[in-house]
Amino acid sequence: MKIGIVGATGYGGAELLRILHTHPYAEDCILYSSSEDGLPYWESFPHVNKIIDKTLQPIDVEKMAEEVDFVFLATPPGVSSELTPQFAERQVPVVDLSGDLRMKEPTVYEKWYKRKAAPQQIISEAVYGLSELNAKAIKDASCIANPGCFPTAAILGLAPLVKNRAIKEPSVIIDAKTGVSGAGRKASSATHFSETNENFKIYSVHEHKHTPEIEQMLSSLNPSFERVTFTSHLVPMTRGIMATIYADLAGNYNSSQLHELYKEFYQDSYFVRIRDIGNYPSTKEVYGSNYCDIAVAADERTGRVTIVSVIDNLVKGAAGQAVQNFNLMNGWPEETGLLFSPIYP
Amino acid sequence: MKIGIVGATGYGGAELLRILHTHPYAEDCILYSSSEDGLPYWESFPHVNKIIDKTLQPIDVEKMAEEVDFVFLATPPGVSSELTPQFAERQVPVVDLSGDLRMKEPTVYEKWYKRKAAPQQIISEAVYGLSELNAKAIKDASCIANPGCFPTAAILGLAPLVKNRAIKEPSVIIDAKTGVSGAGRKASSATHFSETNENFKIYSVHEHKHTPEIEQMLSSLNPSFERVTFTSHLVPMTRGIMATIYADLAGNYNSSQLHELYKEFYQDSYFVRIRDIGNYPSTKEVYGSNYCDIAVAADERTGRVTIVSVIDNLVKGAAGQAVQNFNLMNGWPEETGLLFSPIYP
Amino acid sequence: MKIGIVGATGYGGAELLRILHTHPYAEDCILYSSSEDGLPYWESFPHVNKIIDKTLQPIDVEKMAEEVDFVFLATPPGVSSELTPQFAERQVPVVDLSGDLRMKEPTVYEKWYKRKAAPQQIISEAVYGLSELNAKAIKDASCIANPGCFPTAAILGLAPLVKNRAIKEPSVIIDAKTGVSGAGRKASSATHFSETNENFKIYSVHEHKHTPEIEQMLSSLNPSFERVTFTSHLVPMTRGIMATIYADLAGNYNSSQLHELYKEFYQDSYFVRIRDIGNYPSTKEVYGSNYCDIAVAADERTGRVTIVSVIDNLVKGAAGQAVQNFNLMNGWPEETGLLFSPIYP
Amino acid sequence: MKIGIVGATGYGGAELLRILHTHPYAEDCILYSSSEDGLPYWESFPHVNKIIDKTLQPIDVEKMAEEVDFVFLATPPGVSSELTPQFAERQVPVVDLSGDLRMKEPTVYEKWYKRKAAPQQIISEAVYGLSELNAKAIKDASCIANPGCFPTAAILGLAPLVKNRAIKEPSVIIDAKTGVSGAGRKASSATHFSETNENFKIYSVHEHKHTPEIEQMLSSLNPSFERVTFTSHLVPMTRGIMATIYADLAGNYNSSQLHELYKEFYQDSYFVRIRDIGNYPSTKEVYGSNYCDIAVAADERTGRVTIVSVIDNLVKGAAGQAVQNFNLMNGWPEETGLLFSPIYP
Numbered sequence A, B, C, D: 001m002k003i004g005i006v007g008a009t010g011y012g013g014a015e016l017l018r019i020l021h022t023h024p025y026a027e028d029c030i031l032y033s034s035s036e037d038g039l040p041y042w043e044s045f046p047h048v049n050k051i052i053d054k055t056l057q058p059i060d061v062e063k064m065a066e067e068v069d070f071v072f073l074a075t076p077p078g079v080s081s082e083l084t085p086q087f088a089e090r091q092v093p094v095v096d097l098s099g100d101l102r103m104k105e106p107t108v109y110e111k112w113y114k115r116k117a118a119p120q121q122i123i124s125e126a127v128y129g130l131s132e133l134n135a136k137a138i139k140d141a142s143c144i145a146n147p148g149c150f151p152t153a154a155i156l157g158l159a160p161l162v163k164n165r166a167i168k169e170p171s172v173i174i175d176a177k178t179g180v181s182g183a184g185r186k187a188s189s190a191t192h193f194s195e196t197n198e199n200f201k202i203y204s205v206h207e208h209k210h211t212p213e214i215e216q217m218l219s220s221l222n223p224s225f226e227r228v229t230f231t232s233h234l235v236p237m238t239r240g241i242m243a244t245i246y247a248d249l250a251g252n253y254n255s256s257q258l259h260e261l262y263k264e265f266y267q268d269s270y271f272v273r274i275r276d277i278g279n280y281p282s283t284k285e286v287y288g289s290n291y292c293d294i295a296v297a298a299d300e301r302t303g304r305v306t307i308v309s310v311i312d313n314l315v316k317g318a319a320g321q322a323v324q325n326f327n328l329m330n331g332w333p334e335e336t337g338l339l340f341s342p343i344y345p
Helices: A010-021 A060-065 A079-089 A106-113 A120-125 A132-139 A150-162 A208-223 A254-265 A315-329 B012-021 B060-067 B079-090 B106-113 B120-125 B131-140 B149-163 B210-221 B255-265 B315-329 C011-020 C059-067 C079-089 C106-113 C122-123 C131-140 C149-163 C210-220 C253-264 C315-329 D011-020 D061-067 D079-089 D107-111 D120-125 D131-140 D148-162 D210-221 D255-265 D316-327
Strands: A004-006 A030-031 A071-072 A094-096 A144-145 A174-177 A201-203 A228-234 A241-248 A273-274 A292-299 A304-311 B002-006 B028-032 B070-073 B094-096 B142-143 B172-178 B199-205 B228-234 B239-248 B272-274 B292-299 B306-311 C003-004 C028-032 C070-073 C092-096 C143-147 C171-180 C202-204 C229-234 C242-250 C273-274 C292-299 C305-312 D001-007 D026-032 D070-073 D094-096 D143-145 D171-176 D201-203 D228-234 D240-249 D273-274 D292-299 D304-312
Touching: A004 A060, A010 A030, A010 A315, A010 C003, A030 A060, A060 A079, A071 A079, A071 C003, A079 A120, A079 A144, A094 A315, A106 A208, A132 A150, A132 A315, A144 A315, A150 A174, A150 A208, A150 A228, A150 A241, A150 A292, A150 A304, A150 A315, A174 B172, A174 B239, A208 A228, A228 B239, A228 B306, A241 B172, A241 B228, A254 A273, A254 A292, A304 A315, A304 B228, B002 B012, B002 B060, B012 B028, B012 B315, B012 C003, B028 B060, B060 B079, B070 B079, B070 B315, B079 B094, B079 B120, B079 B142, B094 B315, B106 B210, B131 B149, B131 B315, B142 B315, B149 B172, B149 B210, B149 B228, B149 B239, B149 B255, B149 B292, B149 B306, B149 B315, B210 B228, B255 B272, B255 B292, B306 B315, B306 C106, C003 C011, C003 C059, C011 C028, C011 C315, C028 C059, C059 C079, C070 C315, C079 C092, C079 C122, C079 C143, C092 C315, C106 C210, C131 C149, C131 C315, C143 C315, C149 C171, C149 C210, C149 C229, C149 C242, C149 C253, C149 C292, C149 C305, C149 C315, C171 D171, C171 D240, C210 C229, C229 D240, C229 D304, C242 D171, C253 C273, C253 C292, C273 D079, C305 C315, C305 D228, D001 D011, D011 D026, D011 D316, D026 D061, D026 D304, D061 D079, D070 D079, D070 D316, D079 D094, D079 D120, D079 D143, D094 D316, D107 D143, D107 D210, D131 D148, D131 D316, D143 D316, D148 D171, D148 D210, D148 D228, D148 D240, D148 D255, D148 D292, D148 D304, D148 D316, D210 D228, D255 D273, D255 D292, D304 D316
Parallel strands: A004 A030, A004 A071, A071 A094, A094 A144, A174 A228, A273 A292, B002 B028, B002 B070, B070 B094, B094 B142, B172 B228, B272 B292, C003 C028, C003 C070, C070 C092, C092 C143, C171 C229, C273 C292, D001 D026, D001 D070, D070 D094, D094 D143, D171 D228, D273 D292
Antiparallel strands: A174 A241, A201 A228, A241 A304, A292 A304, B172 B239, B199 B228, B239 B306, B292 B306, C171 C242, C202 C229, C242 C305, C292 C305, D171 D240, D201 D228, D240 D304, D292 D304
């Protein structure tokens, strides 16, 4: 299968390429970039010198539709709103890693993203690509809105409780922490080494664009679910997300019962690993891999539950998830090409 | 004034020495260590070569009571339970940086610390040394239980709301993050560089010893206050604590009103800096200093408040706070010898 | 093929397992540990939870010789001196990742390592496993002394010049820098996070055990080669080695000529990437991969050459090199199972 | 004394302010910035909120000459070439932290800096401000060219050997490593966190602007001294420089003799600490302080000497050195206001 990657010079694009490089069904990847077309790819990313011998191509939908069988869009906000309908028209299946197609309500999108929503038709067609919860729809889809990194960690952490109505509404608080690669490749004072190293920051308090995405997906699991408080922090590390999630329990659950509930909920999910009781995951334990590790603990003293969910933001939170969707859309096992182990230490 | 530092080879001791080195009333410091007596201090800490020319002395309370006018204890758990009563007997004022004397209820101490509590008399005499809230009692005290690092950030962050009954009970969740120096100087696999770097960990879920310390102090501000959910995380950095705190508001407060309430509450507190609305502190902005920076924001969408409170765990969370108490006990302005600026970047 | 890994709970062992997990000819891995036998492997390394479902086995050469077709020893100093002869006796091929069998002169070993050398016979049988320079001997060997991490970077960086007598003797200075994982998994004050982070250290000045290994291999390329000055530094990062190498040029070489010489020397070496003139590699550009990236530059002003050579110390500097040797010994292409790209960022 | 700081929004300016904030003779600091005038200083650097309550002033030499008694220039390349002559005309003493006035030969400056040299007269007047070697001239100067960060570490490390003709010429190789703050405050892809963290880079091979500065100063100590090979590396940390220096010994020196020579050479230098034989400094041991720690070791096997020299690039390598010169120019002890200890860990 011939694959096109648009936006290959960003971190999401580079990670897609790392994964597809050893994917058994990725015959060839063609790389597209609006800003650096004509440049040999390894000049932008010297780590793939001698590995990826490609020149960046300009974006020309007509030509792409002839060249490739499948497209990944790893593009800045607003680009896929324009490109996706054109690929749809030409029957080229797409996984879009941006946030453009995730919100079903244009008004919600416009309120949180502060930009114009994508055309209604493409929004309607796009399937939210959180494979563990939406596999059936993904298999039939030709346009996937790949989930955001924080929503992936948060929704997978909360789904068993929300689906089973085990927590009170509204009580969910998500305290999320991310490595700096989540901010992308563009240099800025917020991600300048000397200002970020040996520093721990909080940002987007009460205003993070991923908030409505979490709420939309969780309320699809349980219509009475409404709102979360979501906060994001920047950790002086490159990769990794931890979501620490708090909620009031709706009954007298102890940690064992919650643990059982999670084990059962995810029994067929290849990439979710439920940790033993009292054993909490750290971000490095999923580094470079497509796993999401989750621990759950009841606090009988306060009647609350604490859930810990970790992913690699560039893999399960972006490119790995995208390939998992690519697999499902093509009828292959979801783990195809994603069997590599975390890299540790 | 002649000062004794017991446990000078730990990080708390070293930081005390750094601060007292330029304190105008610290005439001389004598350094004591049970494990390394006889060793020149700079062999343990080469960074003070040519600055601190002292040999570590064995611990002998009788002799110390003659040599020094004031004692700081920066010792492992259980040591001050034994030493403090002996100093009290000899009228030597003490600031104890350990957790031994913080809990007023021996049963609570024993439940959370899993060791025998200190003698009742010394517990009763010890004053909890959070200077911003307890200055009056500290001025008259001869034995101070210096606060824990997490409780300092958390209590200062919550006090204005608890005191003013502006939040519902029980709704407080404290998601705390600390640099690795909080784990002390002893090497362990949990603080091994290769396992800690580029990693974000959670630990002591629902079981952290600092939980009852926070509850005790907050319920002294408002007797109806009862319980918090407290979680601690390890950040791949050396210094700094951020406590992100969530609570349900008891009324229709907006961010401006909360900001006013904090400004007023801390108007006379030299070391608390209330950040402007929408401006959140990061840990590096207090690095090496005695400041506690706090931001507060109402989320009208969820009816909750988010509070962000940052300190340097070794300064305001340990040695700087100890010197602030030392100042108050001696009738000097609380900021004496603590005027140095944060070091940035 | 059934493979035994001895010392699987160290970083070298874990990295072997990560690589062999997707190696096409590694049918099964059996894990041995003297200190933790009986323990499920993922309890020691939670990152392979659900991936490696093995229990650590005790070391019993007799039994191992029946169970496995090939052995990797990733053991502390002194262990392979004892184990390797026993495997040799039973015709089990071995790659030894320790330093026990690297030095051909027992007196040299004993002087630098300050411990007893291995038996003469096994030293004689062991082939130095730097695949790029010794492939022929490796193919016929049944016992491989896998190179040290620093020697790998240094020797690959110097070989073209030494072989072509392009530098004066003695003028070689190797200034090497390593990530902290090179110090192994055991916690120590030297690798304690708070003492290592935001710190740059030098160690083993003029005394590093890898010095004679570099000299031995280079003098095998050119008998007139004698001595190097070698210095090692600890970088606050987990993985990666850079060797910055200086030498006086023996003729009027310019950068172009040197670049040509390197391109030619390594034209058939899959894992050596010679960088373009003026383009220098950084350690992250080989992170997690088996590549060695090299740049070379003449300084016409001083008549010297500067060579920069980077590897991932746990891959090309240990486990990846070991698998490359394993491939050669079995007649497979050297890159088998090692095609994964560096992970960046 | 009233002090003007031009370029206060860079790291050098911020560090000057941190130091002068507790300097006994710095009555007041006025802050100037061409790009951010009108802005309250703490908006640019929130860490000095409530500490420095100043608004940035536009640069107007006439007005400054009336307002201040002394000026520090912490400005980008080219600015002091223009400003310094104007201050000289008005008899305002200046310490210039940029590289504009360091090179005595305009052609050398223009070759390495690739820009126009400053006017000859101001170059002639400017005294090179490495206090340990030039104190006498500094005391009489009214215009100081403050040394570069790398030259400070390198020259202090080499001066005793060069002055005593203990090394052969040309044999000096300086392998230097710096924290990222040396690159300044402006965000760039080279200092982007995700590209710099967990990475070790080399840059400016054979082309670093600090090379001729080192050569100029060392040849002033010994006219037969000519050339050095100088290489710079970027360490994933914020502060600190280590220069590892190699040279061929001109005689049969052992480490003891070299150690004596260094002790004697620096016996009156407050801020140079010669480490005991076999005890090597790391960068964190001078973090935040004005010390330069040096170790020296002979390698009898190769006839070479290895010197290790560490500083904090923003203190002894910039702002601290500038204040040391300010002290000397005003007739105060050089250590005035610089007595603070390194901050560790």
